[in-house]
Amino acid sequence: MTLLFSYLFDPAHWSGPGGIPARVGEHLFYSVLALALGAIVAVPLGAFIGHTHRGGFLVVGTANGMRALPELGLLTLLVLLIGINLLPVTIALAVLAVPPLLAGTYSGVRNVDAGAVDAARGMGMREWQILTKVELPNALPLVLGGFRAAALQVIATAAVAAYVSFGGLGRLLIDGLKTLDYSQMAAGAIMVAVLALVVEGLLALVQRAVVSPGLRGGGRRSPTAEITRTAVPARADNPEPAGVTS
Amino acid sequence: MVWGWIPRNTTLIVGALGTHVVLALIPVLVGLVIAVPLGWLASRVPALRAIFIPTASVLYTIPSLAVFIVLPAILGTQILDPLNVVVALTIYTVALLVRSVADALGAVPALIVAAATAMGYRPGRRFVSVELPLAVPVLIAGLRVAAVSNISLVSVGALIGVGGLGQLFTEGYQRDFPTEILTGIVLTVLLALVIDGILVVVGRFATPWARAGAST
Numbered sequence: 001m002t003l004l005f006s007y008l009f010d011p012a013h014w015s016g017p018g019g020i021p022a023r024v025g026e027h028l029f030y031s032v033l034a035l036a037l038g039a040i041v042a043v044p045l046g047a048f049i050g051h052t053h054r055g056g057f058l059v060v061g062t063a064n065g066m067r068a069l070p071e072l073g074l075l076t077l078l079v080l081l082i083g084i085n086l087l088p089v090t091i092a093l094a095v096l097a098v099p100p101l102l103a104g105t106y107s108g109v110r111n112v113d114a115g116a117v118d119a120a121r122g123m124g125m126r127e128w129q130i131l132t133k134v135e136l137p138n139a140l141p142l143v144l145g146g147f148r149a150a151a152l153q154v155i156a157t158a159a160v161a162a163y164v165s166f167g168g169l170g171r172l173l174i175d176g177l178k179t180l181d182y183s184q185m186a187a188g189a190i191m192v193a194v195l196a197l198v199v200e201g202l203l204a205l206v207q208r209a210v211v212s213p214g215l216r217g218g219g220r221r222s223p224t225a226e227i228t229r230t231a232v233p234a235r236a237d238n239p240e241p242a243g244v245t246s
Numbered sequence: 247m248v249w250g251w252i253p254r255n256t257t258l259i260v261g262a263l264g265t266h267v268v269l270a271l272i273p274v275l276v277g278l279v280i281a282v283p284l285g286w287l288a289s290r291v292p293a294l295r296a297i298f299i300p301t302a303s304v305l306y307t308i309p310s311l312a313v314f315i316v317l318p319a320i321l322g323t324q325i326l327d328p329l330n331v332v333v334a335l336t337i338y339t340v341a342l343l344v345r346s347v348a349d350a351l352g353a354v355p356a357l358i359v360a361a362a363t364a365m366g367y368r369p370g371r372r373f374v375s376v377e378l379p380l381a382v383p384v385l386i387a388g389l390r391v392a393a394v395s396n397i398s399l400v401s402v403g404a405l406i407g408v409g410g411l412g413q414l415f416t417e418g419y420q421r422d423f424p425t426e427i428l429t430g431i432v433l434t435v436l437l438a439l440v441i442d443g444i445l446v447v448v449g450r451f452a453t454p455w456a457r458a459g460a461s462t
Contacts, residue, residue: 004319068394068438070401072412073431076419080427156309163405164419170405173311177406182318182325185406189312196309 007172007183008190018171020187024195026167031154033090038097038150043143046102050109050139051131059106063099071096071157079164089161096157097150104146108139141215144207151203155196159188169195248425259414263433266410269331269403270396271441274389276332277339284340285347286373295348302341310334310399314406331403338399339392346388350381379452386449390442397438401430411437 007013014020049055074095078088112135120134136143162170172188175181252259288295313334318325321333354377362376404412411430418426450457 004316064394064442065435068398068435070398070412070415070431070434072401072404073415073427073434076415077424077427077431080419080422080424152307156311157402159309159311160402160405163416170311173315173405177325185315185325186319189309189315193308193312197304197307200307 003183004186004190005183007176007181008187013187020172020191023167023169023171023188024191026171027155027158027169027192027195030086030089030093030158030161030166030168031151033086034093034154034158035097035147035151037090037094038101038154039147041094042098042101042146043105046105047109047131047136047139050106051127051135053110056106056110059102063103066095066099069095072160072163075160075164084165086166089164089166093154093158093161096153100146100149100153101143102146104142104144104149105139108142108146109135111142112138137212138215140211141207144203144211148200148203148207152196152200155199156192159192247428248423251423251425252429259429259433262409262411262413262430263437265328266397266400266412266434266437269328269400269408269410270335270437271393272332273335273339273396274393276336277343277392278385278389280336281340281343281347282378284344286351288344288348289351298344299348302344305337305341310338311402311405313337314403314408326407328403328408331400331408335396335399339396342392343385343388346384347381350384351377353384354380382449382452383456386445386452390445393441393445394438397434397441401434 008020016022046059049059071092075088075092078092082088109131116134116138117130120130125133158168159170159173161168162174169188169192172191173185176184176186176188284298288298314330315325317323317330317333318327321330323329358376358380359372362372367376400408400410401412401415403410404416411434414426414430414433418424418430
């Protein structure tokens with residue numbers, strides 16, 4: 001058990017260009033690049049398909065097919081084809097981010113209350129306005145859910161970048177394996193897990209902060225639902241409720 | 247593509263494929279056997295559900311590579327022992343399935359359970375022949391996700407020297423030989439599709455009433 005932590009808790013490994021903080025920085029850098037590329041591809045596509053209600057089978061098919069792609073194979077192949085630079089790393093990791101983001105955005109937009117969309121159309125909103133002002137804000141919980149899943153996947157897997165001679169926390173795993181330094185590998189593994197859990201927690205807080213209060217809390221307890229709920233007994237007190245008799 | 251490489255190395259390729267199948271699918275079977283009783287407990291005892299479900303989702307969050315490496319310190323195995331991969335993937339499968347099983351069993355209509363009881367089913371037999379079959383669709387959905395993600399996770403194990411199709415990636419990369427990598431990618435995706443298809447078919451055969459209902 002001490003082997004697990006001896007490298008991690010050695011102060012010498014917490015500074016300099018090969019230190020753990022620098023590796024965490026590199027790890028996050030690759031992850032952010034990949035998530036940005038994944039989001040640029042998946043969110044507009046998912047929103048378009050969800051809005052037009054066309055091509056939903058495509059989303060399910062692509063998402064499942066991409067999930068089966070082996071990350072290490074993709075990365076090594078891209079590096080051999082493109083060369084050793086950030087592009088293959090970003091593309092290979094972005095492939096992981098696309099399925100959850102695509103599925104989240106598509107199902108979020110697709111499942112927005114049809115009444116709300118009709119009301120927006122009836123108020124004279126253009127399709128673009130309906131998408132950006134009604135559908136996407138309503139879809140936000142699912143879009144962010146997809147983003148959290150994507151971030152988790154990418155951070156967990158970004159360690160493979162070290163295999164094709166990049167940095168990041170994978171460096172500790174690969175170097176540790178080469179020199180049979182188990183405690184170094186363990187330090188890398190533990191830090192990847194900690195990083196993934198911390199980012200997951202932070203994103204959960206962000207989600208809480210940015211999602212409209214009307215959409216929060218499992219059920220459909222929006223402020224208007226509160227009003228209609230209190231309105232019901234008030235109407236029941238009325239001996240002649242509007243629209244029932246007469 | 248150097249097509250000639252493939253027939254010349256069938257032993258290597260088939261061996262890697264076989265190892266991959268074993269490493270990916272044993273955890274699915276073991277995980278299923280463990281998850282059903284745990285899920286049943288979670289669906290019956292709310293206190294246990296409150297423990298199992300959050301634990302499962304935290305376990306599922308831990309990156310596989312980290313688990314592969316930390317497990318030897320806990321199990322006392324060697325770092326290159328394939329057992330680490332099997333145990334790690336079993337943990338993921340259980341984490342994924344416990345929730346599915348608990349939800350599926352919880353969703354069996356109380357009237358059906360009551361009817362089975364009234365017909366004289368004892369709890370054990372009622373579970374096996376009424377409640378569990380009704381949970382099959384959700385169970386199959388969970389198994390499909392577990393199987394496909396296990397298949398792609400096994401290849402990550404190649405980073406720490408575990409066999410399977412991932413070996414074709416590391417070897418192909420070291421030899422600067424894209425054909426070998428591409429072969430590995432195609433086989434991994436095909437394997438995932440085949441296993442997924444098998445699970446779908448198994449699900450259809452296990453729930454004949456669903457087809458009967460759909461055809462009318």
